[in-house]
Amino acid sequence: MNLDEALSNMRRSFEAGRLAHAYVAAGSVHGDGREFTEKALQLLFCSSESGACGTCKSCRDVLGHKHPDVLWIEPQKKSRVISIEQIRVLQQRIFQTAFEGEWKSGVLVGADRLGVGASNAFLKTLEEPAGRSIFFLLTDSLQSLLPTVLSRCQVVRLSGTQDGLPDVWRKGLLEILTDGAGAADLEDGTESRAGSVADGYARSDRLGRLLKEVKKAAEAKEMEIAEASGLIEDEDTLKARIDSCYREVRTGLMRVLMHWYRDMLLLVCGGQKDLLFHQVYLDVLRRKARGMTCRTALRNVEITENMNRQLEENVSEEAVFCFGFSRLP
Numbered sequence: 015m016n017l018d019e020a021l022s023n024m025r026r027s028f029e030a031g032r033l034a035h036a037y038v039a040a041g042s043v044h045g046d047g048r049e050f051t052e053k054a055l056q057l058l059f060c061s062s063e064s065g066a067c068g069t070c071k072s073c074r075d076v077l078g079h080k081h082p083d084v085l086w087i088e089p090q091k092k093s094r095v096i097s098i099e100q101i102r103v104l105q106q107r108i109f110q111t112a113f114e115g116e117w118k119s120g121v122l123v124g125a126d127r128l129g130v131g132a133s134n135a136f137l138k139t140l141e142e143p144a145g146r147s148i149f150f151l152l153t154d155s156l157q158s159l160l161p162t163v164l165s166r167c168q169v170v171r172l173s174g175t176q177d178g179l180p181d182v183w184r185k186g187l188l189e190i191l192t193d194g195a196g197a198a199d200l201e202d203g204t205e206s207r208a209g210s211v212a213d214g215y216a217r218s219d220r221l222g223r224l225l226k227e228v229k230k231a232a233e234a235k236e237m238e239i240a241e242a243s244g245l246i247e248d249e250d251t252l253k254a255r256i257d258s259c260y261r262e263v264r265t266g267l268m269r270v271l272m273h274w275y276r277d278m279l280l281l282v283c284g285g286q287k288d289l290l291f292h293q294v295y296l297d298v299l300r301r302k303a304r305g306m307t308c309r310t311a312l313r314n315v316e317i318t319e320n321m322n323r324q325l326e327e328n329v330s331e332e333a334v335f336c337f338g339f340s341r342l343p
């Protein structure tokens with residue numbers, strides 16, 4: 015379900031006084047999963063009548079991760095796990111005060127990184143929920159959560175975005191792939207150009223610029239959180255967070271790219287239209303796939319998969335994109 019649906023469900027449960035004690039937000043940890051959690055928390059803590067107004071002090075504190083009644087926990091930077099000590103701190107914070115009438119909340123960012131000990135400790139919290147306490151477990155890897163934990167949470171699958179990618183970035187990439195042609199605006203009769211070195215450079219350059227913007231946005235978001243939370247973090251931690259945020263978006267973009275060429279393969283091989291990832295671009299895809307052989311279409315898919323693999327292996331982005339795009343139509 016998409017973010018808006020998930021949030022209106024939350025609002026209904028909240029207004030009916032039927033919130034679960036724990037939610038798993040399955041989606042992008044830095045994208046829709048985080049946004050869902052922040053907005054859900056604003057519902058609980060907002061001081062205006064509308065709920066989640068977004069402008070009152072409580073709402074702003076929630077967004078800045080500095081609300082005194084919300085504790086955000088992330089995997090430790092060295093071990094990359096959420097430790098049992100972190101869970102203990104969470105339990106203390108919540109249980110000491112959860113009977114005072116106000117909501118208390120704990121957010122586990124990357125809940126799939128709970129170690130076994132920490133999972134078991136946390137399980138106790140879930141089994142004996144205290145007062146008005148509510149937990150949010152954020153994960154992009156639902157299958158990695160312990161079934162015992164999962165069975166005590168309400169799972170919110172934020173699958174509206176197949177790739178957990180904010181729309182602005184997806185559109186940016188699709189513009190490059192469609193040569194700027196919008197979904198509806200099709201120039202019939204335009205020949206699909208074969209990849210050339212110059213074309214490869216041009217598209218690689220545009221993608222490079224898009225990724226620079228992604229990086230800037232990641233920096234701004236992480237800095238804002240660091241400043242708002244008042245947590246003084248060392249530069250390495252901040253850099254690591256920015257990097258992980260950036261990489262998540264880049265991975266999402268690569269998925270969009272792979273889906274684009276898979277769609278073309280599907281069309282070339284006469285597959286069903288409703289199986290396309292990018293259905294709204296059907297006309298552009300058709301035009302691009304015109305005259306293409308199955309073999310070429312398959313090769314294109316392989317090229318995108320290789321590009322993705324090379325990025326994961328830390329080959330320079332510029333080299334990957336230049337070489338990849340010069341071979342892609």
Ligand SMILES: [Zn+2]
Nearest residue numbers: 060067070073
């Ligand atoms: Zn508010």
